[in-house]
Amino acid sequence: MTSFPYTLTSSIGDGGTLGLIVLQVDETIEHDFRRIFSSPDVALYITRIRSGAELNPDTIAQMELDLPAAASLLPPAAEFDAVGYACTSGTTLIGPDKVADLIKSACKTRFAANPLTAAFDAMRALDVRSFGLVSPYIEEVASSMKTVFEQEGFSVPASVSFGEEVEARVARIDPVSIRKAAIHVSQQPGVEAIFLSCTNLRTLDLIEDLEQELDMPVISSNLALAWQMASVAGIGSRACAPGRLFRTVVGLD
Numbered sequence: 664m665t666s667f668p669y670t671l672t673s674s675i676g677d678g679g680t681l682g683l684i685v686l687q688v689d690e691t692i693e694h695d696f697r698r699i700f701s702s703p704d705v706a707l708y709i710t711r712i713r714s715g716a717e718l719n720p721d722t723i724a725q726m727e728l729d730l731p732a733a734a735s736l737l738p739p740a741a742e743f744d745a746v747g748y749a750c751t752s753g754t755t756l757i758g759p760d761k762v763a764d765l766i767k768s769a770c771k772t773r774f775a776a777n778p779l780t781a782a783f784d785a786m787r788a789l790d791v792r793s794f795g796l797v798s799p800y801i802e803e804v805a806s807s808m809k810t811v812f813e814q815e816g817f818s819v820p821a822s823v824s825f826g827e828e829v830e831a832r833v834a835r836i837d838p839v840s841i842r843k844a845a846i847h848v849s850q851q852p853g854v855e856a857i858f859l860s861c862t863n864l865r866t867l868d869l870i871e872d873l874e875q876e877l878d879m880p881v882i883s884s885n886l887a888l889a890w891q892m893a894s895v896a897g898i899g900s901r902a903c904a905p906g907r908l909f910r911t912v913v914g915l916d
Contacts, residue, residue: 676706679898682737682746686714688830692749692862695885702901710736716829723756734769743772744896749862751778751884752804755811774895778884781891782858783815788912789880791856795848796822798860799833821851833863842869849877859883871905880907
């Protein structure tokens with residue numbers, strides 16, 4: 664075997680490097696992120712975290728223990744602009760600050776992101792103070808999320824949940840049903856925007872049409888998280904995303 668000389672070049676993510684910690688049962692957010700971050704100079708690395716077949720406080724508590732191990736499986740040589748934990752309800756019950764600490768303890772990243780604080784930031788960026796909430800969660804999880812938003816200073820005058828505990832079924836909830844739920848909450852007094860919560864809900868293709876029909880911002884967990892990570896990494900202009908959030912805040916055409 665003849666030894667052949669070679670040179671080293673820069674990393675794949677010349678335009679930005681992102682990491683995403685995805686629940687083992689989630690079938691949606693990875694697909695959404697690869698559509699949003701399709702630019703060849705943006706590197707997107709995925710790791711999975713063990714999650715129960717049912718989403719409840721007990722399985723979320725176990726994810727808190729498993730989060731550092733999942734983060735540590737991201738490429739150790741990569742210099743991440745942002746690493747996101749892709750679970751809205753998990754962040755709600757674990758706590759955003761704790762999630763950030765767990766991620767940063769196990770991988771090198773400038774910023775640790777999550778869908779919950781991303782939604783806070785997105786609402787404020789669009790000057791939204793009151794919104795309708797649509798989620799798939801059981802009552803215990805859904806009510807905790809509503810409380811966290813209210814503690815953050817937002818009003819949630821209308822909320823609906825599909826009451827689904829089995830995560831494998833969440834990804835199968837028909838977008839038609841999600842759309843109907845969004846329209847229902849939009850018609851309640853005091854609603855200025857819609858938040859579609861859960862990274863496993865298939866919402867990306869609903870956002871543009873819903874915004875046009877309802878004449879209000881529509882934000883999903885996946886869209887908010889992608890926007891927050893893109894903003895931190897300075898790659899918003901390279902994203903391919905629907906809705907007012909990217910169009911008005913990032914300036915996409």
